[in-house]
Amino acid sequence: MGGMNHLDALKEFLSIPSVSAQPEHAADVSRCADYLVQKLREMKFDAQKINTEIHPVVVAKSPTVAGKPTVLIYGHYDVMPIDPIEEWESAPFEPSVRNGRIYARGASDDKGEIMAHLLGVRELLAEDGELPLNVIFLLEGEEERGSTSLHNLLQQPEMVKQLGCDIIVVSDTGMAAPDVPSFSYGLKGLCCFELEVRGPAMDLHSGIFGGAVANPITTLCEMLATTHDENGRITVEGFYDGVSEIADWEKESWKRVPGMSDAELADLTGVPALRTEEGYTGAECVYARPTFEPNGIVGGYMGEGSKTVIPTHAIAKISCRLVPGQDPVDIMRKVEAHFRKVCPPSVRMKFTMQHAGDAYMSDPHSPFGKAAQQALEETFGNPPVLVREGGSIPIVAELSGKLGKDALFLGLDLPDARIHSPNENMRLEIFEKGISMVKNLLRLMSRVPV
Ligand SMILES: [Zn+2]
Structure with a gap:
C-alpha cells in the first residue's frame, strides 16, 4: 500500500x-x-x-x-x-x-x-x-x-x-x-429452532383415513397461528419479560431515518400495507421489538398434479430476533413450552434448538x-x-x-x-x-x- x-x-x-x-x-x-x-x-x-x-x-x-x-x-x-x-x-x-x-x-x-x-x-x-x-x-x-x-x-x-x-x-x-x-x-439477538409435527406412521390415503386422523400440516399451521394475537403481539408466555420500552429520544430519532417511514417501508418491501405490532411503527419494530418468524415450512406432496394423502409430518424452521433483556436459550425454552401446551394429543411434536446469539x-x-x-x-x-x-x-x-x-x-x-x-x-x-x-x-x- x-x-x-x-x-x-x-x-x-x-x-x-x-x-x-x-x-x-x-x-x-x-x-x-x-x-x-x-x-x-x-x-x-x-x-x-x-x-x-x-x-x-x-x-x-x-x-x-x-x-x-x-x-x-x-x-x-x-x-x-x-x-x-x-x-x-x-x-x-x-x-x-x-x-x-x-x-x-x-x-x-x-x-x-x-x-x-x-x-x-x-x-x-x-x-x-x-x-x-x-x-x-x-x-x-x-x-x-x-x-x-x-x-x-x-x-x-x-x-x-x-x-x-x-x-x-x-x-x-x-x-x-x-x-x-x-x-x-x-x-438484535437471534435464536433459531425447528418445530416438527408428526402424524401417521406412513402417508395415508385421504379417502380411506381422511377425517379420522389429524393432518400434520393443518396442525402445524394451527400451532403457528397461536403464536401471535390479533394485535401482532407474541403470545408465548414470558416472551417480553425483561424487554425495556423504547426511549423517547429513540422514537424521535427514528422518525427522521430516510426510508424508514411506514409508507416507505411498505413501498420498499412491496407489501400492500405494513403489519406491525400494535402501538409501534415499522421502524420501531425493526430496531427494537423482538420478533417471531417462521422462515420456511415443508410437508406433504409438492410434485406435479395432485396426490391425495395425509402426510406423515410437517416441519417449520423458525427464528426469533431478540432485544436486550432477552436470553436466547430461555426464549427457546419458553417457545417450546408454548408449543407443548398447544400441541393436540392427535400428533407428536419435536422441537429442536439450533443456534443462538445475544x-x-x-x-x-x-x-x-x-x-x-x-x-x-x-x-x-x-x-x-x-x-x-x-x-x-x-x-x-x-x-x-x-x-x-x-x-x-x-x-x-x-x-x-x-x-x-x-x-x-x-x-x-x-x-x-x-x-x-x-x-x-x-x-x-x-x-x-x-
Ligand atoms: Zn459483514
Whole structure:
C-alpha cells in the first residue's frame, strides 16, 4: 500500500477471493490474512496471523502512545459466496469501476469498510508521523460463517488481555443514505429452532383415513397461528419479560431515518400495507421489538398434479430476533413450552434448538459515542441518525462482553450496496468519505480522557 492510491489498494484487497464458507477457497482466505498482515506491518503495526482450525484471525497493534485511549477496530475480511454467478455484470473478484462505484464481492461487506479504516490510519500516520492514540485491528475470516474461531479465541484469557481497549469500533453495518450517516448502538439477538409435527406412521390415503386422523400440516399451521394475537403481539408466555420500552429520544430519532417511514417501508418491501405490532411503527419494530418468524415450512406432496394423502409430518424452521433483556436459550425454552401446551394429543411434536446469539446495546451518548457522532457529522456534513440494527452480529456482542467495553457501529453500507447479492458495490465517494471519517474519528477519540 506504500505509495498506492486508495482505489488501487481497495482493488488489490477485493481481488482475493476470500470466501470463508467454501473449502476450495481456504488458501485464498489464508492469503487474504497474509495480505492484511503485510499492509499492517508496513504501517509499523505489530501484526500477527493467528492460525485456527478454520481460518486465520489477524491481530495488529500500533506502537504504544502512552496516556491515550486504545480503539479496537473489528472487521471481517471473509466474504459470502458469489452465486448466482450469471447475475454478475462483471466478475466478482475482478473489481470493476462504473458509474462512480466499485463492483466486487466484499466491496461494501466488509472489505471496503476495512480498507477505509486501514487507509484512514495510514493517512494519519503520513500526516502526523504518529497516531494520536492506540489502535488495535481485529480482523477475522469467519464472520460470514459464524465466527467460530474468534469465539474460541475469546475463551482464552490471554487473548482477551491482548485485545484490552477502551472502545470497540465496528464498520460492518448500514448507512441510511449517502448524505445521512448512521450510527448504530444496538444489535438484535437471534435464536433459531425447528418445530416438527408428526402424524401417521406412513402417508395415508385421504379417502380411506381422511377425517379420522389429524393432518400434520393443518396442525402445524394451527400451532403457528397461536403464536401471535390479533394485535401482532407474541403470545408465548414470558416472551417480553425483561424487554425495556423504547426511549423517547429513540422514537424521535427514528422518525427522521430516510426510508424508514411506514409508507416507505411498505413501498420498499412491496407489501400492500405494513403489519406491525400494535402501538409501534415499522421502524420501531425493526430496531427494537423482538420478533417471531417462521422462515420456511415443508410437508406433504409438492410434485406435479395432485396426490391425495395425509402426510406423515410437517416441519417449520423458525427464528426469533431478540432485544436486550432477552436470553436466547430461555426464549427457546419458553417457545417450546408454548408449543407443548398447544400441541393436540392427535400428533407428536419435536422441537429442536439450533443456534443462538445475544442482543447488544451500548450508550451512544458516552464520551466515545459523542466523538463518533461528531466525526460522522464533520465528515458527511449532516448529523448522524442514531439507530439500532435489526440484524445480529453475535461475535461483537460477545467481544464487547468479554472486553467489558462498548461497541459503536459506524456503517458505510448503503441500501443499494447489494451486500450478499450479485453486483455488490461501494460508491467511491462513500469510500473516500469513510477514510476521512476514520481520520476524524481517531483524532476526536484521542481527546477522550481515559
Ligand atoms: Zn459483514
